[in-house]
Amino acid sequence: MTKLRRLLRQYWVALVAIIVILGLFLIPLPYYIEGPGSANNLKSFVTIKGHPDKRAGKFMLTSVLMAPARPITWLYAQLNPHYSVVSAAEVTGGQDNATYDKVQAFYMRSATNEAIATAYQAAHASYHKTYRGIYVLEVEKQSKFKSAIKVGDTITKVNGHHFSNAQGYQRYIAKQGVGKSVTITYQHNGKTKTKTAPLIKLTTKRAGIGITLTDNVKVTTKIPVKVDPGDIGGPSAGLMFSLQIYQQLTNQNLRHGRKIAGTGTINPDGSVGEIGGIDKKIIAAKKAGATIFFAPYVKPTKAVLALEEDHQTNYQLAKATAKKYAPNLKVVPVTTFKQAVHYLETH
Secondary structure, three states, rough: OOHHHHHHHHHHHHHHHEEEEHHHHHHHEEEEEEEEEEEEEEEHHHOOOOOOOOOOEEEEEEEEEEEOHHHHHHHHHHHHHOEEEEEEEHOOOOHHHHHHHHHHHHHHHHHHHHHHHHHHOOOOEEEEEEEEEEEEEEEEEOOOOOOOOHHHHHHEEOOOOOOOHHHHHHHHHHHOOOOOOEEEEEEEEEEEEEEEEOOOOOOOEEEEEEEEEEEEEEEEEOOOOEEEEOOOOOOHHHHHHHHHHHHHHHOOOOOOOOEEEEEEEEOOOEEEOOOOHHHHHHHHHHHOOOEEEEEEEEOHHHHHHHHHOOOHHHHHHHHHHHHHOOOOEEEEEOHHHHHHHHHHHOO
């Protein structure tokens, strides 16, 4: 009997241990784990007809690893200085995974479009921008269009009027007044649809549809170019894609055999915008052997400094991280695409 009890006890102990181990690896938590991602050679992402990249060295796209948290990865992130834990709501903005992925994919398409335009303009190569309309990032709960318009749709007309930028749409809508019904024409999964409903009062006190938006722009070029970022999403690849495309178009020897990493959005005027997770990207660049890292520098306003006494710019955080963990990595602050090119031409 004693032997049977011992066997039963061992069985239950083993079963509990298995359940605990499975729980550590499988139980989902309402968090995400952020850590250093990869630093990919952009030669494999960009193809320009008649303009191969045969120069030595690499322009590298750095990324942040983002994964749903499990108890075991949560514990690992607590112990590793290069990893952090963020709430799922903070990452996705309350969107479901499919919607979040759709928005991130659009951000990447938008970033590559702006990168193409920036590089082609700098290289004096022919390109054309077509403004498609307003891309819907979020629909507010109180919007009267919520039953029809969804995240990922593109609004192309309001009352039959198409405008060349988001401000044109916003000004026209504001003039209609709160409660006034308007007809929205929009693209949903490749199909043109319309919806008529009244406008609501926005937090700005102006009349509006009740959406969070960004511009949907298509860039076409005389010299064919293809940019394929794979599964990487988000807008932070703009600067590095611009440099890679410009390098191939002009065949300048900008890299001089070096491994050059970096990050930052690229805006229509060529300015470079800040991004998240730059400390993780520094670690990714170090692991890939980069010797130069371009970091966005946007001078903080007085209002920002008043709200955040300990505010750090992307450049400051990147430089501090490199000083501690990657002392051989030169962190270079950039505010514009032209500034990055000038640095490479003169160094």
